Amino acid sequence: MRNLFFVLSLLAVSPLLAQKYMSRTAEVYFFSDKDAVELVEAVNNQVGAVVDLENGNIAFQIQMRAFHFDIALMEEHFNENYIESELYPKATFRGSFVALPKDLSTPKTVTVVGTMEFHGVKKEMELPVLVSLKESVLQGDAKFDLLCSDFNIDIPKIVADKLANTIQVTVSASLTKL
Amino acid sequence: MKYLVIFAFLCSSSVLAQDDLFSLLGEDNSNQEVHATFKGTRVINGQSIELPSYGDLQFVIEHRFGTINSGAYELWGLDQSQMRMSFDYGLSKNIAIGIARNSFQKTYEASLKAKLLKQKLENGSPISITSYHAVFVNTLKWTNTNRANLFSSRLSYAHQVMIARKFNQSFSLQLTPTYIHRNLVEFASINNDYLALGVGGRYKLTKRISVNAEYFHQLERPHENFTNSLSLGVDIETGGHVFQLHITNSRGMFERAFIGETTGTWSEGDLYFGFNISRVFGLK
Numbered sequence: 001m002r003n004l005f006f007v008l009s010l011l012a013v014s015p016l017l018a019q020k021y022m023s024r025t026a027e028v029y030f031f032s033d034k035d036a037v038e039l040v041e042a043v044n045n046q047v048g049a050v051v052d053l054e055n056g057n058i059a060f061q062i063q064m065r066a067f068h069f070d071i072a073l074m075e076e077h078f079n080e081n082y083i084e085s086e087l088y089p090k091a092t093f094r095g096s097f098v099a100l101p102k103d104l105s106t107p108k109t110v111t112v113v114g115t116m117e118f119h120g121v122k123k124e125m126e127l128p129v130l131v132s133l134k135e136s137v138l139q140g141d142a143k144f145d146l147l148c149s150d151f152n153i154d155i156p157k158i159v160a161d162k163l164a165n166t167i168q169v170t171v172s173a174s175l176t177k178l
Numbered sequence: 179m180k181y182l183v184i185f186a187f188l189c190s191s192s193v194l195a196q197d198d199l200f201s202l203l204g205e206d207n208s209n210q211e212v213h214a215t216f217k218g219t220r221v222i223n224g225q226s227i228e229l230p231s232y233g234d235l236q237f238v239i240e241h242r243f244g245t246i247n248s249g250a251y252e253l254w255g256l257d258q259s260q261m262r263m264s265f266d267y268g269l270s271k272n273i274a275i276g277i278a279r280n281s282f283q284k285t286y287e288a289s290l291k292a293k294l295l296k297q298k299l300e301n302g303s304p305i306s307i308t309s310y311h312a313v314f315v316n317t318l319k320w321t322n323t324n325r326a327n328l329f330s331s332r333l334s335y336a337h338q339v340m341i342a343r344k345f346n347q348s349f350s351l352q353l354t355p356t357y358i359h360r361n362l363v364e365f366a367s368i369n370n371d372y373l374a375l376g377v378g379g380r381y382k383l384t385k386r387i388s389v390n391a392e393y394f395h396q397l398e399r400p401h402e403n404f405t406n407s408l409s410l411g412v413d414i415e416t417g418g419h420v421f422q423l424h425i426t427n428s429r430g431m432f433e434r435a436f437i438g439e440t441t442g443t444w445s446e447g448d449l450y451f452g453f454n455i456s457r458v459f460g461l462k
Binding site for chain 2: 020022024048049050051052057058059061065070071072073076077079080081084085086087089092094154156158159162178
């Protein structure tokens with residue numbers, strides 16, 4: 001009887017981890033959509049991502065200081081003047097897949113709805129994500145635009161010719177089963 | 179045993195949403211270095227703890243005009259200007275080298291600046307420490323050509339340790355103990371070495387504008403005519419440039435000159451208007 005209880009309780013716990021996929025090295029790349037002499041672009045490949053295929057929930061955690069620019073001064077200005085990383089050290093996205101197909105062996109575009117929290121501002125978003133599941137690696141790719149003005153990021157007039165309000169973001173994550 | 183079952187079922191319930199997922203990711207924000215304690219590599223006249231970034235060449239042009247109380251005839255000093263040009267290069271993340279030329283006594287400079295300790299956001303050093311070492315070469319023609327004039331007599335040195343803390347987004351403060359050595363002094367009664375303690379700070383008014391202040395107190399004055407250097411200024415940052423505008427009682431722009439040989443006094447209004455402009459070129 002005791003053993004039976006034990007097995008039952010293990011069975012009950014196991015789904016908690018069974019369908020979770022995680023990565024700490026997901027990549028977020030962005031660039032400012034402007035024809036300028038100096039392209040404003042940065043990449044962060046230390047992004048944390050977790051997906052629970054059981055209920056379709058998604059969580060992303062992005063450390064702002066892990067965005068790296070080719071130009072050191074740009075990186076300092078990004079942290080100091082634009083996203084204020086000491087006040088808002090990270091961005092998060094919490095959301096879920098709207099309808100997750102059962103078969104993910106071929107890449108499929110799935111809609112994700114959720115809340116982006118960035119620079120202290122929360123915004124509801126709906127994003128198409130290309131998802132596939134092969135050999136227990138869950139791959140997700142997304143491309144979307146963010147508006148600086150949506151997230152209270154001021155662009156002074158003096159740099160308006162270098163920096164667009166629209167930032168193009170590319171996310172790529174390979175999550176492994178927990 | 180019963181509790182274990184209840185616990186297990188509680189855990190597996192679908193109540194746990196994304197917050198649970200975030201707990202899997204954990205926090206890893208603890209050990210980041212503090213950025214931009216000062217906007218520029220100088221507070222006003224004196225060095226700040228900041229270095230040019232690795233692979234960046236920083237070109238700085240500085241001007242100090244004549245005394246403001248010289249009157250309208252001299253356009254309040256604007257007719258007379260002294261300048262300093264410098265190139266500083268970030269050899270690595272923690273070491274920079276520089277060369278410069280000053281109008282004052284036609285002085286050339288070579289310098290080495292090293293980051294020794296960096297302030298962390300949490301769990302780490304509460305301060306940053308940088309050291310600065312410079313040698314100055316006076317290249318004026320010798321006034322007395324009848325005596326043996328040695329090249330070493332042209333040299334003087336400055337060694338500084340900058341200790342700074344960024345208290346919050348706006349406010350940073352720096353202490354600068356300074357040691358200066360002159361190989362040749364005017365009279366035998368004057369010390370070749372002297373010590374000074376500097377205090378500098380900045381307060382950000384907006385994201386791109388800050389007010390700065392700086393004071394150097396001479397612990398041993400090389401000569402009674404020399405006063406302590408006090409400067410007030412504004413930093414304006416525009417992309418790749420930093421403009422620093424200031425009013426100071428020091429006209430010299432290198433350490434030996436403004437720390438040890440300042441002659442102006444604030445109370446009598448013999449002050450100098452000046453500016454620094456820095457531009458960064460990425461060479462990496």
